[in-house]
Each structure stands twice: as C-alpha cells, then as structure tokens.
C-alpha cells in the first residue's frame with residue numbers, strides 16, 4: 162500500500178520513517194527485479210528485457226504526487242512507478258518478461274507486448290467503464306519512443322473538457338477536471354518531433370500535464386551531444402516558461418538522486434497542474450543506467466570509465482540509502498535486513514512466475530505424450546513417433562509451440578492410417594489451436610455485442626419530392642443533431658472551428674456549441690490524433706479532423722501504433738473510440754488527391770476504414786459509429802461537398818452499415834466494384850455501358866475495413882461471372898486487397914469465367930489540374946474500355962474491338 166507523504170503535515174518520526182522505508186523497499190524491490198530480469202534473459206528464459214534500474218527515485222516521487230483519476234502516459238523505464246502504486250507486483254513483472262498469456266497473471270497485455278509496457282484496466286469484463294476516478298490509470302505503452310506523447314495531450318485535455326463543459330456526464334471519468342496527465346520520456350527521445358509538437362500544443366492549450374524527462378544523458382549508445390542542442394532539454398525549452406503576462410509551461414530541474422528535492426518538486430508540480438491547469442515540465446537530471454540500456458548490449462562498449470564510475474557513485478538507490486543513513490532514519494543493519502528480505506521475495510516471485518508460466522504447457526505435455534504413446538502403439542511408424550516422444554520428453558520447459566510442432570509432425574507419420582488414436586490426436590491439435598490462437602489474435606476489434614459491424618442499417622427515407630441541397634449541408638445538419646444528442650461529442654482540427662471546416666460541413670457549429678466542442682487546432686496532425694486518443698480513453702467521444710487525406714501521413718504513426726493496436730494490446734481492457742474525419746480523393750494535384758489506401762488499410766488494422774461515396778452515406782457512418790464504441794477513419798469525398806443530394810426525412814436516424822457493400826445497380830454481364838469518388842464515375846460509366854448493350858452490376862464497397870462480411874460480391878459473381886475492380890489507388894494497392902478478399906476469402910474464383918481485372922491509378926502520384934487527373938487516375942473512358950474489353954473477350958462478335 163502506498164502511504165501518502167504530505168510535507169505540509171506534521172508527521173511523527175515513526176510515520177515519517179515508515180514512509181521513507183516504504184519508498185526504499187519499493188526502490189530496492191524494483192532494482193532487484195531489474196537485476197534478476199536481466200539474468201532471465203541472458204539464461205534464455207525470456208526473450209528481451211528493458212528495465213527501470215537507475216530511474217527508481219523520481220518515479221517514487223511521481224507516484225506520491227499521483228492521485229486516483231490521474232493518467233500516466235509513459236515508457237519502458239517506469240516499473241518503479243507502477244510498483245509504487247500497486248499496479249505491478251514482482252511476480253507480474255516476471256510474467257511480463259516470460260510472456261504469460263493469462264491476463265490475471267500478466268495484467269499489462271497477457272504477454273502480447275514485451276515486458277516494460279505498462280497499462281491499467283479501464284474496462285470491466287462486459288466492456289463497461291470502471292470508475293476511473295477511483296483508481297490510478299496508466300495508458301498502455303508503445304515501443305516507438307515519444308509515441309506516448311500525442312495521447313498524453315489528449316489525456317490532459319480531457320480534464321479541461323470535464324472542468325469547463327458542465328453538460329458532459331463525467332461521473333466515472335473526472336471530478337471537476339482535477340486529474341493530471343503524467344508523461345514520462347527519455348532524454349534522447351525528446352529529439353522526436355512528437356515531443357516538441359506535444360509540448361507546444363500543451364502550452365497553447367494550457368492543459369494539466371506534468372511531463373518528466375528521465376535524463377541519463379544517453380539514448381542507447383548515443384550521448385546527449387548528438388541528441389539535444391546544448392545537451393540540455395530544459396535549457397532549450399526555456400522560452401516555454403510562463404511569465405506574468407504570458408501563459409506557458411512551469412519548468413523544474415531536479416537531480417534524480419536527490420530524494421527530498423524530488424518529493425517537493427513533484428508535489429509542487431502536481432498542485433500547479435491540478436489546480437490551475439498549467440502544464441509543467443520536470444527535467445530530471447543525473448540519472449543512470451546501472452545495467453546499460455537493455456539486455457541487447459552492454460554499456461561498457463560506449464561509456465567511458467569516468468562515466469561508468471560516476472554512474473556507480475550517483476546511482477539513485479545508493480544515494481537514497483546513504484541519505485537514509487546520514488539522517489539516522491534507519492541503521493545499516495536494518496537496511497541490510499530489509500534488502501535481504503526483498504532479495505528473497507523477488508527470487509520467490511520469479512520462481513513462482515516461471516512455474517506458473519510453464520504449468521499449463523507441462524499439463525498439456527503430459528496429455529500429448531499419452532496420445533503420442535498410443536499413436537505409436539497403433540502405427541507401423543512407431544520408431545519415428547517414439548523419437549518425437551523422446552525429443553518432447555527432453556524438453557523440460559516446454560512452450561506451446563513445442564507441443565504443436567511435435568503433434569503436427571506426428572500426424573505426418575500416420576497419414577492414411579486408420580486408427581482411433583490418429584483421430585484423437587487430430588482432435589487434440591485442432592482443439593489446442595482453437596483455444597490457443599485467440600490468446601494471440603483476439604481483440605483486434607471489439608468482441609462485445611456493441612461491435613460496430615452489428616449496428617443495424619437504417620436506410621435513408623425520402624419524401625415524394627425531397628429537397629436537394631449541397632452535400633455539405635447534409636453533413637452539417639447531421640453534425641448539429643449529433644452535437645445536441647451526445648454532449649460528449651467534440652470535434653477539432655485545422656479550420657474546423659471558427660470557419661466551420663474548409664468545406665463548410667461544420668458551418669455555424671462553433672457558434673452554437675462553443676469553441677471547446679468545435680475547436681480550431683494548430684497545424685499538427687500527430688497531436689490532433691493524440692488529442693482524440695487521450696480524450697477517448699477518458700470517456701469522451703472525440704472526432705479528430707485531418708484536413709486532407711494526404712496529410713494524414715503525419716498522424717499515421719500515432720494512428721497505426723497507438724490507436725489501431727490499443728484494444729489488441731490491452732486485450733480489451735482499454736478502448737479509445739476515436740472517429741477520425743478526413744476528406745480526400747480525386748481533387749487535382751499530388752498532395753490534394755492522393756489515395757494512399759493500400760498503406761492505410763494495412764497500417765490501420767484494428768480501425769474501421771470507411772469510404773462513403775456521398776455525404777448522406779458519410780452522415781450515416783458517423784451515426785453508426787456513435788452508437789458503437791470503436792475507432793474509425795471516415796474519408797469523405799473531397800469533390801462531393803457541393804454536389805446536390807436529396808435530404809432524407811430521417812436524417813437523424815440513418816445508419817450506414819459497417820462491413821456491408823451496396824449493390825447500387827443490378828446487372829447481368831459483369832460486376833464492377835469501386836468506392837468513394839471513383840464510384841460516382843463508375844455510376845456514370847454503367848449508364849454509358851448500357852447504351853452499347855452491356856449490363857453491369859455495380860457495387861459500392863463503402864467499407865474497406867472490414868469489407869463485405871456477407872460476401873455479396875461473390876453472390877454477384879455467381880450471376881455475372883466477371884469481375885472488374887476500379888480503384889484510384891496505386892496498382893496492387895487497395896484493389897489487390899479487395900481482390901484477395903473476393904477471390905480467397907469469398908471463394909469468388911469459383912464463379913469466374915474471365916480473368917478478374919483491376920483498373921487503378923498510374924503508379925505515380927496524381928499530377929496537378931484536370932489533365933493531371935485524367936492522365937493519373939482511372940477516368941470514365943478507362944473504365945468503359947476496361948469493362949468493354951472484358952466483354953469483347955467473351956463475345957467478340959457482339960463487342961468488336963474498340964481501340
């Protein structure tokens with residue numbers, strides 16, 4: 162249990178001593194875990210280790226200032242902090258190292274992430290939120306250094322929203338916005354753009370963030386000289402310091418081995434951030450790495466003897482120990498006794514964790530050996546099977562893979578043999594794989610009933626003579642309804658606020674809902690996404706707007722590594738139902754009409770990728786997503802905002818289904834699949850094809866991730882037997898993905914009488930202006946000729962050559 166150290170209060174010496182020794186106990190426990198952890202890797206029990214040794218003391222101070230409801234967004238050095246808040250036991254630490262797949266034993270990620278990636282559970286078993294105000298919270302770490310920064314901004318911003326927007330239901334998430342978001346980052350990682358972008362945005366937005374830099378003067382082998390101007394991050398950030406008139410950051414510098422200064426600095430920082438919503442930067446200097454960077458190498462290779470000597474002397478745990486002795490808080494024997502006891506506890510934890518990690522494998526090994534023995538008895542290949550048996554017996558510490566390798570190989574020796582033991586082994590393999598695979602593959606998307614693909618379609622209903630308006634009006638009116646229906650919905654992006662987005666889809670919304678809910682941001686895509694992730698982690702429903710699809714690349718690292726993996730890497734224990742709104746495709750110019758869909762659909766598995774062909778469809782997607790709780794990217798058609806669309810009578814109700822295609826025109830001769838702006842060209846071409854006697858069935862993919870869960874395209878192929886995919890992405894990009902789904906997953910190849918074709922953009926980026934578009938992307942003539950060409954091949958007499 163953590164004991165609160167309150168320097169304001171007059172503590173009795175006994176309490177004071179107890180608190181200090183509790184901190185010392187945690188520091189030594191954490192260090193012992195690091196030392197033993199390294200050995201576990203070097204002896205081959207664990208794959209890789211990166212530990213918190215040398216950074217224990219500031220984390221104890223941070224833990225003391227951290228309150229329930231607060232959030233951490235940090236990196237792999239923070240095991241001591243987690244231990245101080247009872248969020249990580251030594252045993253769980255070792256389970257993380259071994260990759261135990263049981264979430265009760267390895268609560269960070271059930272072995273999906275290597276040790277040193279920390280997180281807490283925000284969700285109950287049924288997917289409902291826990292009371293986040295009643296627990297300390299840690300958003301789950303990712304490995305790309307500084308990748309934790311963008312979400313830190315959103316975690317801090319959520320407090321601001323909860324404090325200033327009184328209509329938002331805040332019960333489980335906030336108490337008047339009093340929560341601080343605590344960031345940690347290594348000194349070298351402050352070189353990343355994400356760090357500077359986050360610091361600037363936090364200064365602009367004035368959010369309650371305390372950002373600590375753990376400075377050990379190295380980034381693996383590369384010293385500060387090559388990392389940071391003036392070799393000092395707080396020195397060069399001085400311009401961010403707030404002054405009387407100008408808001409900015411409060412900044413502190415503190416030495417990482419100085420316990421009392423650390424405690425006071427952290428208490429002070431917490432008060433400033435918590436009470437006044439002012440961001441704070443704490444530069445924690447003079448930290449060390451007693452065992453070097455990670456288990457992958459040794460720091461003796463790149464640190465001088467003087468540096469190593471200094472690190473030995475200034476080891477924060479050693480300094481803390483000395484301080485305890487110098488101040489007569491405890492005597493040498495008492496500390497020695499404590500250290501001895503801790504060493505024993507950690508060794509026991511390690512031993513127990515290893516035994517627990519192995520136990521299910523060992524149990525199954527015995528079951529499998531039994532099956533293999535009876536298999537050997539029944540088979541003419543007994544000698545070979547016995548060899549497998551003996552090899553397996555020799556594996557004293559079996560992994561799951563050892564069992565499967567043996568069993569699957571054994572099945573090869575009994576091919577074609579008819580005896581019950583073969584069937585039993587087959588069944589064992591199938592069952593073991595069925596039970597084991599989800600341990601590694603579940604929770605890419607929600608596995609709960611609220612999964613977005615289960616939200617029922619509500620089609621638009623039109624009156625006899627519907628009003629026709631610009632597409633952007635449909636979107637705007639739908640956003641208006643959403644803002645009034647869901648107080649947690651917020652939208653923000655470049656030009657999204659005062660002018661109501663560059664295409665006026667949010668016209669007048671800021672005036673109506675205020676500058677916090679409909680907000681302008683700086684030009685900084687990564688942290689726009691980070692705002693969304695952080696706020697979504699804390700119960701809000703953000704819509705992050707990326708002005709144009711082409712610029713999403715700036716935010717793609719955060720989307721891919723952080724958002725898209727979040728549910729997966731926490732095994733469903735945290736969620737961030739962020740909607741990313743962007744617009745793109747088929748304008749004219751390299752950076753305004755890109756279609757990086759091949760990249761996007763592969764990098765963002767774990768999100769929904771939706772490509773509505775018009776604004777009514779887009780509005781329906783927003784409505785569907787807000788009924789569920791999963792992250793998605795909606796790409797609106799950039800050239801569709803001014804196209805007229807009929808206004809549905811049930812605008813507020815419409816829901817575009819996710820994972821379903823739409824057969825927009827039935828036909829007999831061939832199936833054309835496309836999406837987005839290009840689909841509208843396909844619609845026009847379908848009419849032109851009719852004029853020459855070709856009856857095309859045209860299908861709007863509309864949802865790329867996931868695509869056509871009901872296999873409607875292969876149903877269409879049963880009728881037409883011919884397939885053309887039209888896509889404005891590169892050759893082999895999104896069209897190849899669609900083809901793989903149709904041919905392989907849907908078994909569409911069975912129904913084809915002609916080779917399937919993809920018609921794509923040219924391999925270069927789209928050139929500027931109308932002719933640039935015509936010669937870069939599939940145009941109406943290209944589509945017509947591709948479809949015609951397929952029909953010419955089948956019925957040359959009816960369709961003589963065109964070109």
Ligand SMILES: Cc1ncc(C[n+]2csc(CCOP(=O)(O)OP(=O)(O)O)c2C)c(N)n1
Nearest residue numbers: 238304305306347348349350377379380381
């Ligand atoms: C984006 C990215 N680039 C490179 C790496 C490989 N890497 C892992 S840790 C590290 C050094 C980080 O140093 P620092 O930020 O000072 O943290 P420290 O380990 O010293 O605490 C590097 C280069 C990474 N994980 N992510």
Ligand SMILES: [Mg+2]
Nearest residue numbers: 347348377379
């Ligand atoms: Mg460093």
